[in-house]
Amino acid sequence: MTILTGKAEAHPRLQSDRSGVLRKIWEHRADYAYVLPSIAVMLIVIAYPIYYTIELSFFNTPPGLQLRDKIFIGLDNYTAILKSPVFWKVTSNTLIWTVASTLIAFVLGFACALALHGEFVGRGILRAILIIPWVISAVAASYIWKWIYHSDFGIIGAVLVGLGWADRPPNFIDSVGTVLPSLIVVNIWREFPFAMIMMMAGLQTVPDQLLRAAKVDGANAWQRFWHVTFPHLRNVSTVTILLLAVANFNSFIIPWIMTGGGPSNASHIWITHIYELAFGRQRWGVASAYSVLLFLILMALGYFYVRALSGNERKDGSA
Amino acid sequence: MSTIAETTHRRLTHRRMRIDGWRWGGRIFLVFMLLYTALPMIWMLITSIKSGFAAMQFPPQWWPDQPTLDSYQKLLDPQNSVGQDFLRFFWNSLFVSTATTILSVIVAVPAAYAFSRFTFPGRNFLFFAVLLRNMFPAVIFLVPLFILMRAVGLVNTHGSLVLTYLTFGLPLAIWLLKGFYDNIPVQLEQAARIDGATRFQAFLLIVMPLSAPGIIATAIYSFIGAWNEYIYAYTFLSKNEQLTLPVGIQRFFSENTTDFPGLMAASFMMSVPVVVLFLVLQRYFVRALTEGAVKH
DSSP: OGGGGGGGOOOOOOOOSHHHHHHHHHHTHHHHHHHHHHHHHHIIIIIHHHHHHHHHTTEEOOGGGOGGGOEEOTTHHHHHHHHOHHHHHHHHHHHHHHHHHHHHHHHHHHHHHHHHOSOOTTHHHHHHHHHHHHHSOHHHHHHHHHHHHOTTTOHHHHHHHHTTSOSSOOOTTTSTTTHHHHHHHHHHHHHHHHHHHHHHHHHTTSOHHHHHHHHHTTOOHHHHIIIIIHHHTHHHHHHHHHHHHHHHHTOOHHHHHHTTTOSTTTTOOHHHHHHIIIIITOOHHHHHHHHHHHHHHHHHHHHHHHHHHHHHHHHHHHO | OHHHHHHHHHHHHHHHHHHHHHHHHHHHHHHHHHHHHHHHHHHHHHHHTSOHHHHSOSSOOSSOSSOOOHHHHHHHOTTSHHHHHHHHHHHHHHHHHHHHHHHHHHHHHHHHHHHHHOOOTTHHHHHHHHHHHTTSOHHHHHHHHHHHHHHTTOTTSHHHHHHHHHHHHHHHHHHHHHHHHHTSOHHHHHHHHHTTOOHHHHIIIIIHHHTHHHHHHHHHHHHHHHHHOOHHHHHHOOSGGGOOHHHHHHHHHHSOTTOHHHHHHHHHHHHHHHHHHHHHHHHHHHHHHHHHHHOO
């Protein structure tokens, strides 16, 4: 955590006595004025909900949000989750969804960044077009792809039939076997531009002299990439992959709008499942317990994220 | 001698061919990615200029026999009930996104500045909390916020959206802006202080103007995030008059799913403002986004 303090930390002296801390806080009272509004907002809309979610996760809550009638049941919500077969189905979906989306989006984005590195005619326009899926609303993207996958009038089905590869248009998102991969294609479509932007920025920091020196030493393009460029991008890559993983883990709109988690839970991931438990089936307690588990997983990912970020800053100090 | 020259020559051509091979591989890959990216959007546009009847054909018409702007006309016609709804959703989105953006920036600017410049007890912990918030999905906060909004009577108001959009707008804004302030030399403020400015004056008169690009980038990010937000709006709003575009479009077409041209036209119109905004200001935007992650 010291990493986050940056360079301004002048006195790393330990203040163990209580009055010292209070005095220090008093001395810095003017500083707090700057952060007070954001702390107030964050307490209301972030800290309080987290606290309340944890509390609710230990209660049996009646439908309709009549919370005065809630009954304390200890860890029952948690054991109910772990015993449910749906939990394991949804968890495996979430893993497939997160890992496949993250890795493929990262590789495609990185490859685009490499291919776009260096000057050529039309580079700017190309880059702009490739970014657009990331900017447009996920709701719009979901509807566009739903139409593309349409089992009667969808264009992919039509092409497959036209080429003679299928007798009739496949039910991409209406059948258990194909729904998850089909949604992952959409998700990657929306997310690879983010990896591309990050890696393009990273590539600009690779020192030209190193690449030229490697070239003089006889390294070919692949060797230059593998031994010079790639090690230099380790931190950006880590941060990008983590951010993508978290974003994918937290996806909601694409599966919710395209399939609503169906058919028979085949495209339910944690987030959509939690939403359905809460606002669909009104099982607020179970949904809250799910949220707490999710929270713990994300805290772990967050730990790696902060460590990756601090890896950058440590480099700052030594350079 | 001649043999040496020959081998050198051969080796050089060989190397050039390999380099060209990589370059051509890259070009072919880019064409593939361009198709993957652009074809769905082109198909959206083509569908949006079909009649409802023409869209429902198999095999599909690659280009409509009779292209028509009917769908767009309907969406933009305030006399038509479809247009009334669509335009209202559009204004609602514009209002909520603008309000969120302004609030996020006003609250985040001083906080980001403080995180960048001051060392006060609890600073690390608070910034850590800000960073961490970016990792949590809206769904975690949804139930308690829904209860909270119901208790204070904000359900079914745009106020509930603006307030909850701060949950993601604010942490991100603080993070982006801090990156910008970190890159503005402290010496500039110190010089101003020596010339007699107070700390707040130095912040207002020296640092603020210099961070204008960062503030613009942050504002765009907040705006796009709020414009595209779906879950909170989907949960908190129920009356047709209040819906924002992403939810409005959904409600609108769930009753009439066969109107795919209309749906595609609406999707296009919903995307135009953010894409234009992004393309015009993408330089600032991309810089702000990547600064924190790649700085060395």
